[in-house]
Amino acid sequence: MARLVELLLLLVILTNFIVLGTTRLSTCIRAVALQGFLLGVLPLALYPRGELHTWGLALGTVAVKAVILPRFLRWAIREAAVRREVEPRVGYALSLLLGVAAVAVAFAISGRLPLPEGARAMLVPAALATVILGLFVLITRSKALVQVVGYLMLENGVYLFGLTHVEEVPFLVEAGVLLDVFVGVFIMGIVVFHINREFDSLDSTRLSELVDR
């Protein structure tokens, strides 16, 4: 089981890199959907006792993060004329290298923190790396949709960290968090849709009318 958990976490880190390195918006969404699926499977791998609430959490996560939200995001951009990201503030090759640096930093930080034992030991670095990379994508990309993807990555990272406590934080609470994330991304998607309609593009650098005079 520990081997499976390691593999899953490695794949999660790799999906972060996919988002960092791709130019296509649809690939970004698919990568985050894959990440959501992996996150849904992780509780089952971590706690193979298979209680009902673990299964419920897994199914709910997969349903929301891997199916519903990606579909909704695709709907939000379906009228977008542009399918590719314009060259972001930090170029793709540099983003990949910074991504590796971020993973190294995450591992380094986790090395200093007193960690829980066993299979969870790789959870914390993977969680921190996903959080850092989510923030990175959010900050350096200019298309509104990719920023939403970055936010999803950030939330996934926080969720990963929360998995170290699944036993203590009961199902109802995790469901509440999931619901909040769902509604949040839902509202963001609607705003993205409106941005697309209003500005005929998803370029958030166009949103610069409000300034202090």
Place this chain on the structure above:
Amino acid sequence: MILLGLVAVPALAAAGAYAHREAPWRTAWLITGALLHLGLVAFAWASRPGPALGGWLALDALGSIVLATVSVLFAVIASYTVGYLRWEQPRGGRAFVSCLLVFLAAASLVALSHHFVLLWIGLEATTLAVAPLIFHRHDRRSLEAVWKYLVISSVAIALALLGVFFLATAQAGAGRPLVLEDLVAQGTRLHPDWLKAAFIFLLVGFGTKMGLAPLHTWKPDAYGEAPGLVGGLMAGALTSCAFLAVARSTQVALAAGVGPFIRPLLLAFGLLSLGVAAAFLVGQTDLRRLLAYSSVEHMGLLALGLGLGAAGSYGAVLHMINNAFVKGLLFLAAGNLLLRGAAGTHRTPVSAGLLLVGLFAVTGSPPFGTFLSEFAILGAAFQGGHYWIAGTALALLALIFVALAVRILGVIHGPSPGAAEAARESPWLVAGPIALALAVLLLGVYLPSALVDALGAAAGALGGRAP
């Protein structure tokens, strides 16, 4: 039972309001929901119900103060909304009223929850409930404002959730996980490093929701583009909920003994907010953005009070109440002025007068309540020997007073238009602000004993005492 009702009643009212298509029914749902909630709060103050949901929901002094503040403010804003909806029909009026009520439900959840994740859920729900309200005009500017608001707030809240999980790691089995009572009771058994990291993330996350500098950048845009009453709700109620979240984090940190670590953080954020607010208030032309920066200033004062401890905690909680009412007054009055298109004592004499009253209240002039609370905070600074903090704060407050006065007086004595329209304002639109002004005036002169007791208990929980 009552506790659950406090959350459920507004939620049900929201559903009811959404179900109807005709405007009068929706307004009825809004008023009913607000009044029922207010009644429940009064009943809770009197009867002091015990915890519910296994200790996850409970009513302590600090929570009851925040709850009462939010409820009163919401009731006033609800009455204002009646007049507002007649004057300006926002597109998708169903969503408007429903979101308002969902906000009330979520704010009640924040005030009542003694479980950190529940607190987080409530705060996130308030964030999301307000977003459609900011966007109600569906134009470019509000689109930009709501996008910035959503992105920054969501990121902040996500980081706060990470902080909550850090807190759980710090607790590591000492008592019921993430329940406030157990966290405070087992304070010394919490792991200090994880706790410090947790506090940093919680402060950054919840501080962004409060609007502390340098995390305040969404505030001017969001407050500037939202309708007046939404701005009042955000500046009064949402900031109070966020302050409560920060206060709960402080409670746990103080109980665990990392006070010397967190106090400088709070003081730094507080002073920085005051400075940034002063800097951006000078020369600010837009009225609502002006009020947004004033909100940043007051959040800075709250953080300062929390960080100082002693009588500062008492002052901070009292200031939260005053700030909520004053901001409500200011935003509603400003909203009235902007509704009529141009400012001036001719068109909207009552609102202009109220704005003047609000100016004195927001800058902490006696006999308003804000004077007492700011005095308490600054007094705590002097008593604690933090002379240069107090001096800096006083200088910045003076600067802010001048900047606000210049701008607001300019707005009030604005250009008088040619044909003076009917100078009567709808009673619905002015009754609320007048009530708030009277409340702030009252708080400056007389504090009910029940309130004083509650304030003392809250200050004690935050490591302080009554002055």
Place this chain on the structure above:
Amino acid sequence: MSWSALLGLAIVLGLAPLLPGVAAKTRARLTGRRGAPLLQLYRDLARLWRKGVVYSRTTTFAFRVAPVVLVVTAVLAACLVPLDGRRALVGFSGDFVAFAALLALGRFALVLAAWDTGSSFEGMGASREVTVAAFAEPALFLTFVALVLASGSLSLGGALGAPLAAAWPSAAPALALVTASLFLVLLAEGSRVPVDDPATHLELTMIHEVMVLDHSGLDLALILYGGALKLSLFGALLVGAVAPRAEIPPAIAVGVLVAGLLVVAMAVGVVESVMARLRLSRVPQFLTAASALAALAVILLLVR
């Protein structure tokens, strides 16, 4: 100097021209064509052997020497790889640097020859080839670092041999990343899609092919053979990282190597049939991804 190492070397030297044929056949079959025969490259080499060479008047000795240097360096590099899964013909501490250096020397010779012709096509190809190499080298070295970390041995013989076999169970995820990275580097160094399409006939879209436009006859045969040998060397590295064969008898180990090489060639063919060539400005991004994968593997091995 073990007989199995010699046998492995001989087999790889002889089998090298088969791999491009397998790749082309797989690509053709997957795109609905019959494709050229598997042994086509052997026939090409024989045909070129019989032909005479034409030298341009503008070229010097560098042009004549380059193909020989390419093949010689490739064969020398082959001596450094443990083809039978245990030890290489020649091994010393730090020989993976020598491996990369030998291949770089061969590439350098080709580039000099390209400049020697004075033609702009060859110059363009040479500059592109060197750019690709500049991005592929870090990835290659990072994979070497990962292999060294995993096996604890500073020699290729150990990094792909018995010590790696011992470390395989615990280092599996990192080695999976190394394999992926090596495959991407193989595609780049072997001038395959998505870096360079070997089947194109438009000079402006080529990288390697256009660099060697002026060579003919025996020179061209040597260059084609050198390219195939390079491909099989990288394939051998890949097989060594994936399937440590230290425990099984040497003859079978060599057989596994051959099978692995054929699988790698087929994988190349599959990739060629599925993907299109990348725009030239995206090739650095592609190779940075390879470096990133290898760097991730290094990080994973460092925290082990």
